[in-house]
Amino acid sequence: MATSDDSSTAIGALMAAEVDEQPAVWAEILDNGMSEIAAIAAAIEARQPRFVMLVARGTSDHAALYAKYLVEMLLGLPAGLASPSSVTVYGTRPDLRDVLLVGISQSGGSTDLVTTMAVGRAQGALTLAITNSPGSALDAAAELNLSLHAGTERAVAATKSYTAQLLTLYLLLDRMRGGDGAEARELPALGGEVLGAGLRVRDLAARYRFAQRLVVTGRGLSYPTAREAALKLMETSYVAAQAFSGADLLHGPMAMVDAQIPVLIVLSEGAGGRALAPVVPRLHEAGADVMCVGTSQAVAAATVGIALPAGVPELLSPLVEIIPFQQLALHIAVARGVDPDAPRGLQKVTRTV
Amino acid sequence: MATSDDSSTAIGALMAAEVDEQPAVWAEILDNGMSEIAAIAAAIEARQPRFVMLVARGTSDHAALYAKYLVEMLLGLPAGLASPSSVTVYGTRPDLRDVLLVGISQSGGSTDLVTTMAVGRAQGALTLAITNSPGSALDAAAELNLSLHAGTERAVAATKSYTAQLLTLYLLLDRMRGGDGAEARELPALGGEVLGAGLRVRDLAARYRFAQRLVVTGRGLSYPTAREAALKLMETSYVAAQAFSGADLLHGPMAMVDAQIPVLIVLSEGAGGRALAPVVPRLHEAGADVMCVGTSQAVAAATVGIALPAGVPELLSPLVEIIPFQQLALHIAVARGVDPDAPRGLQKVTRTV
Numbered sequence: 104m105a106t107s108d109d110s111s112t113a114i115g116a117l118m119a120a121e122v123d124e125q126p127a128v129w130a131e132i133l134d135n136g137m138s139e140i141a142a143i144a145a146a147i148e149a150r151q152p153r154f155v156m157l158v159a160r161g162t163s164d165h166a167a168l169y170a171k172y173l174v175e176m177l178l179g180l181p182a183g184l185a186s187p188s189s190v191t192v193y194g195t196r197p198d199l200r201d202v203l204l205v206g207i208s209q210s211g212g213s214t215d216l217v218t219t220m221a222v223g224r225a226q227g228a229l230t231l232a233i234t235n236s237p238g239s240a241l242d243a244a245a246e247l248n249l250s251l252h253a254g255t256e257r258a259v260a261a262t263k264s265y266t267a268q269l270l271t272l273y274l275l276l277d278r279m280r281g282g283d284g285a286e287a288r289e290l291p292a293l294g295g296e297v298l299g300a301g302l303r304v305r306d307l308a309a310r311y312r313f314a315q316r317l318v319v320t321g322r323g324l325s326y327p328t329a330r331e332a333a334l335k336l337m338e339t340s341y342v343a344a345q346a347f348s349g350a351d352l353l354h355g356p357m358a359m360v361d362a363q364i365p366v367l368i369v370l371s372e373g374a375g376g377r378a379l380a381p382v383v384p385r386l387h388e389a390g391a392d393v394m395c396v397g398t399s400q401a402v403a404a405a406t407v408g409i410a411l412p413a414g415v416p417e418l419l420s421p422l423v424e425i426i427p428f429q430q431l432a433l434h435i436a437v438a439r440g441v442d443p444d445a446p447r448g449l450q451k452v453t454r455t456v
Numbered sequence: 457m458a459t460s461d462d463s464s465t466a467i468g469a470l471m472a473a474e475v476d477e478q479p480a481v482w483a484e485i486l487d488n489g490m491s492e493i494a495a496i497a498a499a500i501e502a503r504q505p506r507f508v509m510l511v512a513r514g515t516s517d518h519a520a521l522y523a524k525y526l527v528e529m530l531l532g533l534p535a536g537l538a539s540p541s542s543v544t545v546y547g548t549r550p551d552l553r554d555v556l557l558v559g560i561s562q563s564g565g566s567t568d569l570v571t572t573m574a575v576g577r578a579q580g581a582l583t584l585a586i587t588n589s590p591g592s593a594l595d596a597a598a599e600l601n602l603s604l605h606a607g608t609e610r611a612v613a614a615t616k617s618y619t620a621q622l623l624t625l626y627l628l629l630d631r632m633r634g635g636d637g638a639e640a641r642e643l644p645a646l647g648g649e650v651l652g653a654g655l656r657v658r659d660l661a662a663r664y665r666f667a668q669r670l671v672v673t674g675r676g677l678s679y680p681t682a683r684e685a686a687l688k689l690m691e692t693s694y695v696a697a698q699a700f701s702g703a704d705l706l707h708g709p710m711a712m713v714d715a716q717i718p719v720l721i722v723l724s725e726g727a728g729g730r731a732l733a734p735v736v737p738r739l740h741e742a743g744a745d746v747m748c749v750g751t752s753q754a755v756a757a758a759t760v761g762i763a764l765p766a767g768v769p770e771l772l773s774p775l776v777e778i779i780p781f782q783q784l785a786l787h788i789a790v791a792r793g794v795d796p797d798a799p800r801g802l803q804k805v806t807r808t809v
Contacts (some may be wrong), residue, residue: 153551154507156534161707172539175548181509181555183536186525188676188703192731195528198506202534215703260708316669316696323541334708341712343669343696350541350568354514355613355691358799364696378545389801446711448742 114442115433118258118339122429126294128263129422132252132270133287140271143231143249144278150229152203158185158219159207162261165331166268167207169421170276172324176418177276187215190222199228206232207272209256209264211239220244233271235264249275259449260339262429265331266294266422273419286416290423296412297426304427307394307407308434311365317342318360318391319367319428320382322349323375328421332367332428339436339443349379362390367431368405369424370397373417396427467795468786471611471692475782479647481606481616482775485623486640489605493624496584496602497631503582505556511538511572512560515614518684519621520560522774523629525677529771530629540568543575552581559585560625562609562617564592573597586624588617602628612802613692615782618684619647619775626772639769643776649765650779657780660747660760661787664718670695671713671744672720672781673735675702676728681774685720685781692789692796702732715743720784721758722777723750726770749780 155174157167167184174182185204189195191214204223206216211234221244224230232245235253242248253267274284311317317336321329326348333344347356360366366386370376376397383404386393395405402408409427411420436443508527510520520537527535538557542548544567557576559569564587574597577583585598588606595601606620627637664670670689674682679701686697700709713719719739723729729750736757739746748758755761762780764773789796 153554154534156536160704164704172542172546175542175550176546179548179550181507181536181538181550181552183509183534183538185534185536186679186701188679188701188728188731189525189528192676192727193525193529194727195532197528197532197534199534201506323545326539326541338708338711341714343698343712343717345696345698348539348541351513351517353802355687355802357801358691359694359696360801361694374545374547375541378541385801448710448713448738449706449708 115437115444117444118260118262118433121256121258121263122426122433123298125263125266125426126291126298128253128267129270129294130291132267132274133284136252136271137274137284139249140274141278143247144275146247147203147229147231148279152229153180153201155180155182155203155205156185156228157182157205157207158187158216160213160216162265162331162334163207163209163268165327165334166265166272168327168330169269169324170205170272173273173276173418177280185219187219190219191215196222196226199223199226202228204228204230206230206241206245207268208241209235209261211236211241217241217244233268235267258444259446260335260432260443266425269422287419290419293412293415293423294426297423300409300427301430304409304430305434308431308438310407311435312438314342314365317344317365317367318356319344319346320349320352320379321369321375322379324418324421325369325371325375325379325424328369328424328428331425335429335432336435338446338449339432340439340441342435349382352382353385357385357389360386360389360391362392364391365394366391367394367428368397370395370401371411371417371420371424372398372413372415373420376401396424468790468797470797471613471615471786474609474611474616475779475786476651478616478619478779479644479651481620482623482647483644485605485620485627486637489624490627490637492602493627494631496600497628499600500556500582500584501632505582506533506554508533508535508556508558509538509581510535510558510560511540511569513566513569515618515684515687516560516562516621518680518687519618519625521680521683522622522677523558523625526626526629526771530633538572540572543572544568549575549579552576552579555581557581557583559583559594559598560621561594562588562614564589564594570594570597586621588620611797612799613688613785613796619778622775640772643772646765646768646776647779650776653762653780654783657762657783658787661784661791663760664788665791667695667718670697670718670720671709672697672699673702673705673732674722674728675732677771677774678722678724678728678732678777681722681777681781684778685722688782688785689788691799691802692785693792693794695788702735705735706738710738710742713739713742713744715745717744718747719744720747720781721750723748723754724764724770724773724777725751725766725768726773729754749777
């Protein structure tokens with residue numbers, strides 16, 4: 104039997120392969136990306152930015168949200184997410200002296216990000232593009248470039264480029280505060296352990312095959328995970344997945360939680376998990392069916408769940424937390440007969456202005 | 457027949473009364489709030505902030521998002537939304553010199569906002585609390601205070617305090633760039649016109665009585681409207697309403713749009729509406745049922761809709777755009793036999809840490 108370039112033509116094969124590839128991508132970054140990261144860190148430090156703005160869309164925007172927390176935690180600088188439409192739709196030209204503007208994109212091709220970066224540079228910002236496509240338009244628009252080392256991403260649903268973004272951002276910011284990335288060394292092994300629970304996730308997917316809506320919640324560093332999990336579920340399984348921080352959930356959306364709506368929670372070791380913990384009894388009171396990805400204690404208290412290995416450094420938890428959700432999105436889509444590699448209405452590179 | 461202090465005990469009476477009260481609240485701000493606003497504008501200008509951070513939760517966070525656009529458009533300063541958990545969960549202490557930190561809250565009582573404001577002040581930020589509760593804990597934590605003049609808000613679902621926040625923020629920023637609020641003068645009359653379409657909205661509500669999920673989309677200044685519309689629908693009608701900017705919708709969530717899911721769009725006069733326009737044919741191609749609140753041309757091109765009066769100044773559109781959605785949330789809830797004044801699982805003041 105002839106085989107094509109594709110390793111398999113099974114539905115979801117591209118996405119499945121890229122989910123599995125993640126620990127190898129992380130190892131590649133740790134082995135061969137550090138000198139590039141150190142050089143960019145030094146270039147940024149030389150300019151002493153006082154404020155950090157991040158700009159991205161879709162999955163990359165969740166990496167930006169993760170970086171926003173890290174900038175405040177590791178560098179002690181205020182950080183914000185830029186709205187591209189401020190520049191592209193309304194033509195604003197804010198004064199960006201002393202600002203580091205970081206654009207994050209898998210393809211580096213989205214027009215609104217390129218414009219935002221070019222305008223930011225003209226307005227005095229130090230600009231850094233982080234893409235998986237060296238030489239992209241976003242790279243050309245920025246003064247500094249950092250590549251993701253994730254290899255070509257072929258699945259429409261971004262997976263390996265997302266965790267490559269998280270790791271690259273972590274290593275860059277860790278370096279800027281004088282770190283050497285030592286905390287990240289065990290990540291490929293930890294990621295491999297999490298991938299090993301894939302069959303259990305496939306079984307869990309059956310539980311959500313007929314769900315029309317889902318709520319995903321996490322707090323702090325796990326909030327980007329909740330957002331990204333919801334996006335994966337929307338774009339592959341077409342389920343109405345809504346992400347809320349544990350705090351925002353209590354400011355309104357909690358009203359719609361009942362026994363009819365599955366709730367997925369991310370509750371890892373560390374301060375974010377501890378801050379989410381008081382929300383869990385509220386969910387149970389509302390009769391919710393709770394699936395947990397997180398510590399083994401949190402999984403034991405939930406209806407069902409996937410326990411993460413102990414000892415994942417808190418700041419790096421988002422890399423391993425997202426894996427079971429990527430697998431869940433894939434398996435729900437397959438169970439529904441939908442090909443997650445060919446979601447209706449989407450292309451790999453999204454062009455928005 | 458004896459009447460109680462309540463004007464009515466019908467379900468949703470509190471929310472209905474406060475929705476209707478909005479033009480009077482706006483007139484009160486325009487008539488009696490301008491000198492307080494001018495004084496705060498002068499106090500801020502004297503300190504020449506270079507960056508603006510906004511912090512809020514729930515409905516107030518949508519007012520903060522509106523203000524983020526306005527800060528960039530009217531003042532030419534970069535602006536970002538702060539994540540309270542950065543301070544309250546992770547204990548970050550960023551360097552906030554030259555930062556204006558604005559806390560927005562109806563009650564002024566949410567612990568995480570109070571802590572964020574107190575820490576921001578200690579870290580060198582100029583702090584401003586905007587609340588509807590003079591003397592609140594948030595006011596006490598901030599150097600500058602601005603009150604909303606909205607009167608006591610009794611309904612759990614915030615309505616009049618939201619548009620009072622929008623108007624107050626607009627007038628403050630307009631004043632800082634030398635304006636006198638003249639563009640806002642016609643707002644109470646325009647708001648009254650929009651309220652007049654309430655019966656048509658009630659009829660439209662029947663269309664969504666059995667909907668389990670909805671998508672709401674807008675671009676630029678109308679994106680906060682989409683977010684707030686979705687929150688009202690979630691907290692009163694328990695429908696899974698998801699808001700996306702028109703651009704983010706194309707980065708993934710578009711995949712789940714089909715004939716089974718109602719899409720509500722906000723398409724007003726101005727650049728935001730023009731930027732959203734290309735998304736509309738994509739929605740029709742996907743077979744979506746599109747309800748439009750916006751220009752009469754946009755309504756004519758949609759499946760159903762509510763036309764807004766012509767001549768609403770672009771920057772102030774969010775005040776009038778939200779009214780039909782507030783009415784829609786109310787009427788869907790009532791049609792479902794749910795009291796929007798007593799949503800399950802919610803209190804008026806949400807305490808999160």
